[in-house]
Amino acid sequence: MTILVRARWFSLFVLLSLVAAGCGLQGDDGGGSGADFEPPSKTEFLVHTGPGGGSDIFVRDLISIMRTEDVISSNWPVRNEEAGEGAGAMNYLMGKSGESDTISAITTTWVTTPLTIEEAGDVTLEDLTAIAGLIVEPEVMAVAEDSPYQSITDFIEDAKKQPGKLIQTGGSTTEVGALNGALLQAESGTEWKFLSFEEVGQRVAALLNRDADMMFGSAQDFAAHVEAGKLRIIASISPDPSPVFPDAPTVQDEGFDVELVPQVRGIVGPPDMSDEAIQYYEDIFEQTLGTPSWEEYAEKNGLVTQLRLGDEWEAFLAEKHDTVEQALETAEL
Amino acid sequence: MVDALQGLTDGFAAALTPTNLFWALFGVTAGTMVGVLPGLGPPATIAILLPLSINLEPATGLIMMAGIYYGAKYGGSTTSILLNIPGEDASVVTAFDGYQMARQGRAGPALGIAAIGSFVAGTVGLVGLTFLAPAVAALAIIFGPPEYAGLMVLGLSLVLMLAGSSLLKAMMSAAFGFLLSTIGLDLFSGTTRFTMGQIELTNGIEFVALSIGLFAIGEVMMNVEEETGRQLFKVPKRLKELFPSRKDVKDSAAAIGQGSVLGFFVGALPGAGSTVASFISYTVAKRFAKHPEEFGKGAIQGVAAPESANNSATAGAMVPLLTLGIPGSASTAMMLGALFLYGLQPGPLFFRDNPDVVWPIIASMYIGNVILVLLNLPLVPLFASVLRIPYHILYPGIVVISVVGVYSIRNSMFDVWMLVVFGLLGYLMRKTDFPTAPLVLAFVLGPLFERAVRRSLILSAGSPTIFLTRPWSLAFLTITVVLLVSPLVLRNKIPTDVIEVEA
Numbered sequence: 001m002t003i004l005v006r007a008r009w010f011s012l013f014v015l016l017s018l019v020a021a022g023c024g025l026q027g028d029d030g031g032g033s034g035a036d037f038e039p040p041s042k043t044e045f046l047v048h049t050g051p052g053g054g055s056d057i058f059v060r061d062l063i064s065i066m067r068t069e070d071v072i073s074s075n076w077p078v079r080n081e082e083a084g085e086g087a088g089a090m091n092y093l094m095g096k097s098g099e100s101d102t103i104s105a106i107t108t109t110w111v112t113t114p115l116t117i118e119e120a121g122d123v124t125l126e127d128l129t130a131i132a133g134l135i136v137e138p139e140v141m142a143v144a145e146d147s148p149y150q151s152i153t154d155f156i157e158d159a160k161k162q163p164g165k166l167i168q169t170g171g172s173t174t175e176v177g178a179l180n181g182a183l184l185q186a187e188s189g190t191e192w193k194f195l196s197f198e199e200v201g202q203r204v205a206a207l208l209n210r211d212a213d214m215m216f217g218s219a220q221d222f223a224a225h226v227e228a229g230k231l232r233i234i235a236s237i238s239p240d241p242s243p244v245f246p247d248a249p250t251v252q253d254e255g256f257d258v259e260l261v262p263q264v265r266g267i268v269g270p271p272d273m274s275d276e277a278i279q280y281y282e283d284i285f286e287q288t289l290g291t292p293s294w295e296e297y298a299e300k301n302g303l304v305t306q307l308r309l310g311d312e313w314e315a316f317l318a319e320k321h322d323t324v325e326q327a328l329e330t331a332e333l
Numbered sequence: 334m335v336d337a338l339q340g341l342t343d344g345f346a347a348a349l350t351p352t353n354l355f356w357a358l359f360g361v362t363a364g365t366m367v368g369v370l371p372g373l374g375p376p377a378t379i380a381i382l383l384p385l386s387i388n389l390e391p392a393t394g395l396i397m398m399a400g401i402y403y404g405a406k407y408g409g410s411t412t413s414i415l416l417n418i419p420g421e422d423a424s425v426v427t428a429f430d431g432y433q434m435a436r437q438g439r440a441g442p443a444l445g446i447a448a449i450g451s452f453v454a455g456t457v458g459l460v461g462l463t464f465l466a467p468a469v470a471a472l473a474i475i476f477g478p479p480e481y482a483g484l485m486v487l488g489l490s491l492v493l494m495l496a497g498s499s500l501l502k503a504m505m506s507a508a509f510g511f512l513l514s515t516i517g518l519d520l521f522s523g524t525t526r527f528t529m530g531q532i533e534l535t536n537g538i539e540f541v542a543l544s545i546g547l548f549a550i551g552e553v554m555m556n557v558e559e560e561t562g563r564q565l566f567k568v569p570k571r572l573k574e575l576f577p578s579r580k581d582v583k584d585s586a587a588a589i590g591q592g593s594v595l596g597f598f599v600g601a602l603p604g605a606g607s608t609v610a611s612f613i614s615y616t617v618a619k620r621f622a623k624h625p626e627e628f629g630k631g632a633i634q635g636v637a638a639p640e641s642a643n644n645s646a647t648a649g650a651m652v653p654l655l656t657l658g659i660p661g662s663a664s665t666a667m668m669l670g671a672l673f674l675y676g677l678q679p680g681p682l683f684f685r686d687n688p689d690v691v692w693p694i695i696a697s698m699y700i701g702n703v704i705l706v707l708l709n710l711p712l713v714p715l716f717a718s719v720l721r722i723p724y725h726i727l728y729p730g731i732v733v734i735s736v737v738g739v740y741s742i743r744n745s746m747f748d749v750w751m752l753v754v755f756g757l758l759g760y761l762m763r764k765t766d767f768p769t770a771p772l773v774l775a776f777v778l779g780p781l782f783e784r785a786v787r788r789s790l791i792l793s794a795g796s797p798t799i800f801l802t803r804p805w806s807l808a809f810l811t812i813t814v815v816l817l818v819s820p821l822v823l824r825n826k827i828p829t830d831v832i833e834v835e836a
Contacts, residue, residue: 050743051380052663057670060383064674067384075384080377082743084525084535085518091532116523119532167792174523195478195791196520196784199666201603201659211477211792220673224658224680300676 037276039101043076046104048089050082058265059105061297062134062288069291071284085172086113087120093128096270100277103131103269108176108261110268111317111324116174125317129273132285133266133308133316135298138238139177140245142222142231143214144207152184152235153254155214159190166192169203169212173331177216179324180237180260182331184251187258207231218263219244219302238262244302261323264306266313282309337464340684344692347392348700356393357697360400361705367401368408368421371545371738375405375421376663383671391675392693395668399694400701402664403455403647406607407705410447410640415440415719416731418549418738423607423643425544425777426615429770430628430635432552436566437631440717441575445710446633447640449577450589452706454641457593458600458648459698462655466684469601469649470656476602478788479799483809484602485782488609490813491616492771494625503771506762510775513538514783521787533747542739542751543776547769549735550752551759553728566720575714577633585637588618592641599642600649603661607646608777614642620816629770648698655683655691 045063047055059078066072079102081089086109096102106125114124141152149155159166170177178194185191195212197203200221206212208230215221219242225231226245236248237260251260267285269277288294289307298305308316347353367378379398386394409421414431427447434443461469489507496503516527517537528534577585592614599610618638619628628635653659658679660666672679677687684691722730739752762769793799800806 050663051376052660052666052670056380057667057673060380061670061674064384064387078380080743082536083532087535088532117518117525117535119525119528119530119535121532165794172518172520172523193791195788197604197788198520198784199603199660201653201657201661204657204659205474205603206477209474209477224678224682227678228681230681296676297674301673 037100037280039277039280041101042074044079044102045076046079046081046089046092046102048081048086048104048106048109050080053080053082055105055107055265056080062105065291065293065297066284066288069288069293071288071291084113084117084119085174086110087117087123090114090120090123090125090128093268093270094123098272098274099270100273100280103267103281104128105265106268107265108263108320108324111321112174112179112328115325115328125268125321127271129269129271129278130310130314130317131267131269131273131278131281132310133264133306133313134285134289135265135303136238136240136306137218137263137265137303138236138240138242139180139216139263140219140222140233140242140248141214141216141235141237142207142226142233144210145230145232147213147232149214149234151249151254152251152256155234156184156188156190156256159185159192160188163191164193166213167195167211168192169195169197169206169215170217171198171200171203172196174328176261176263177237179327179331180216183258183260183327184256186330187256204231223302240304240306242302243299243304259323261320261327264316264320266308266317278310340688340692341463341696343688344694344696345699347689347693348396348696352390353393353396353693353697354700356389356397357400357701358704360397361404361407361701362708364401364404364406365408365705365708368405368424369411371412371418371420371541371734372741373738374663374742375402376667377742378405379664379667379671383667383674386671387674391672391677392690394671394675395690395694396697396701398664398668398671399647399651399698402650402668403644403698403701404705406640406643406647407448407451407709409643410451410636411444411716412734414443414447414636415716416549416727416734417552418731418735419541419544422540422544423611423646424639425548425608425773426611426639427636428548429615430630430632432548433629433631434633434636435717435720438566438574439631439633440566440720441713442577442581442633443636444713444716445575445577446581446585446637448706448709448713449582450585450592450637450641451644451709452702453589454593454596454645455648455702455705456699458597458645459695459702461597461645462648462651462695462698466652466656469598469652472598473601473603473653473657473659473661475805477803478785478792479803479806480809481602481604481781481785482789482800483803483806483813484599484605485778485785487809487813487816488613488616488778489775489782490817491612491620492774493817494616494619496768496771498766502767506767506769507771507775510772511779513543513772514776514779520784531747533745537780538751538776539739539742539745539748540776541742542748543755544773545735545739546752546755547759547762547773549731550756551763551769553731554756554760555763556724557728575717576710581633585633587621588614588634588638589641591617591621592638593645596642596645597649600646600661601652602649603653603659604781606650606662607643609781610642610646610649611639612774612777614638629768651695651698655679655694657681658683 049055081092114120168181216237233245233248236250409424410427412418412420413424413428417432419425431443492507595614596610618634619625650661654665660669
């Protein structure tokens with residue numbers, strides 16, 4: 001008897017929970033910023049990582065900010081197309097040609113993937129519609145607290161003394177940190193090794209346990225460990241200094257004349273998006289990046305806001321395409 | 334110690350407010366449902382609920398997210414046991430013996446011991462999280478590539494113990510699982526392997542499609558082929574049979590104990606996680622069982638050990654997240670993302686700087702565990718009665734749940750086709766008496782092993798001595814050798830029938 005009663009209570013609770021969840025998630029149709037154009041249905045926000053991945057978290061944060069600041073009137077659903085480092089997401093967008101209710105967050109990975117992943121086929125970023133560039137995530141170089149290196153020059157000088165011995169840790173051998181490592185090796189005429197880990201946490205752990213000598217990563221990857229005195233930031237691997245570590249000298253400051261690959265995040269749409277749709281989304285993102293919530297978010301996470309709209313964003317991506325291609329050649333990938 | 338007690342007391346005060354209690358209840362209930370149904374996993378659920386949670390206080394939001402995470406491990410065992418459908422990655426091992434128990438009319442005791450084991454282990458894990466967090470965090474850092482390689486050698490050697498009647502067939506099954514696991518993008522070269530140009534294969538074979546295909550679909554095909562109308566499941570008649578007996582609990586005590594401890598430590602290692610914990614705990618239980626020959630045929634320890642380990646692992650996984658800001662799984666990565674969104678900076682100083690966030694989360698997990706066992710135990714008879722459903726409804730039902738579940742993971746028809754392929758494979762393996770467990774074990778541990786070895790060799794510039802010079806690695810290799818050799822040495826002291834099964 002008690003069992004039945006409990007079971008009934010449970011189902012009631014489940015029902016209530018679902019209603020509560022529904023209230024939290026539901027809303028009106030996707031709204032805009034007063035523009036005339038409206039997409040035919042609620043905008044689907046595509047990302048190329050799984051739930052919990054970098055792009056996924058960024059987009060969910062972005063949507064929360066847009067919702068908090070009433071830039072949009074309901075939450076846009078996120079769609080994860082994880083296959084092939086962006087290749088799957090690109091192909092998904094290709095299938096939405098001419099439509100206006102799907103957009104995607106991109107990172108520098110989208111520039112690299114068509115050059116490295118065969119399965120991507122013939123798709124390139126140029127086929128897609130450039131909507132807006134949002135941020136650059138300045139990469140910094142971290143070493144363990146008791147590391148002998150005080151600057152990137154120290155590290156490179158040591159690498160020259162023992163070529164092929166020192167270890168940089170990071171993700172895949174085609175990600176931004178690895179490419180910049182390859183460019184710096186070519187520039188300085190020395191060599192070091194690259195240790196790949198899937199997760200950022202594993203890379204930081206490798207740095208903390210001294211398996212790796214250094215790592216290029218975002219301010220967010222290191223900030224808490226720097227504050228705790230476990231890691232030090234010795235260089236900025238980006239022309240834009242990190243707002244979190246403004247004192248870290250850039251690679252150029254240290255006298256290396258090399259154009260590095262930036263970690264960027266921005267928005268693209270499917271091919272042949274209408275001008276009204278492009279304008280509609282440009283307005284939304286321009287408005288979002290001007291809100292106090294965004295500024296606070298960017299500052300806390302060490303992001304540099306660099307709004308680039310339409311053609312400017314397209315030109316920027318084309319330029320980065322060349323840099324990445326060159327880096328891949330240098331790294332012989 | 335005193336600090337931890339003080340923190341925990343304050344945490345309980347905060348966690349017991351009506352708001353926090355409600356969201357803990359909400360989280361664990363949602364988690365249970367997510368765990369019961371295959372497909373949508375905890376990370377995706379946490380992601381979907383992120384917009385809801387950021388309107389809550391940081392501690393409250395995290396209480397809910399953590400609830401989903403460990404709640405799912407409770408629910409995951411249900412469909413594994415009843416229908417041979419692993420509802421969640423970490424419950425794959427539970428199906429080995431749980432489903433056999435269900436067939437023998439012991440679904441109730443299996444579900445019951447899963448709930449009890451989860452509760453005990455979850456609580457043991459939390460005690461570890463409360464008092465040992467800093468020490469265990471240090472361990473997580475020490476654990477580099479050679480240490481993982483050693484641990485994986487230990488794990489893979491356990492294939493021999495999952496062998497069943499033919500060692501050769503077990504090895505072939507494991508080798509095939511290993512090969513399947515190499516499909517997809519290779520981190521070290523940035524290129525793909527064995528994808529046959531299929532974009533869907535660039536991220537490898539979806540584990541859920543593989544495990545549900547091999548187990549659930551293969552089993553259904555096997556059963557429909559046999560004469561229909563035969564009583565496949567013994568249906569328990571008396572209420573007493575619906576719960577674990579005193580003997581069941583006594584038999585499972587050791588398995589729950591080791592699962593609690595192993596699960597906590599393995600869970601704390603970034604990159605290992607609850608699935609690996611469940612495998613290791615299962616095989617340890619088998620290795621030290623009085624009747625290892627019963628494993629795979631409905632041994633209650635075979636349910637108790639992995640279910641304990643996967644729950645304790647969730648508390649373990651909170652250690653690197655809260656003490657280092659290092660997430661070890663997709664679920665904890667989502668929680669880290671949420672913490673960043675709240676403007677918090679989890680890292681080595683998180684406990685010191687944000688006790689008002691950390692301790693309520695930990696305290697709520699104790700409470701959540703109690704809620705879960707109170708929710709789940711009364712549901713046992715309800716769930717067990719699923720097996721009364723006539724087969725002409727149950728089997729199509731299993732197929733539908735499997736297809737929908739697999740499709741929903743990444744909205745992919747390709748994965749559904751993979752489910753069909755692995756269903757056929759599971760059927761053929763049953764027909765030809767190949768064990769499926771070694772395939773799944775190798776598929777899970779293989780990539781971890783391969784990457785750990787490759788990383789180690791990068792560190793040592795190609796010298797394999799690194800596996801012997803790092804103490805933890807050496808320790809795991811030594812344990813492996815001892816485990817493998819001891820049955821041979823002790824041959825005279827153990828009844829021969831045990832040896833034959835193990836060989």
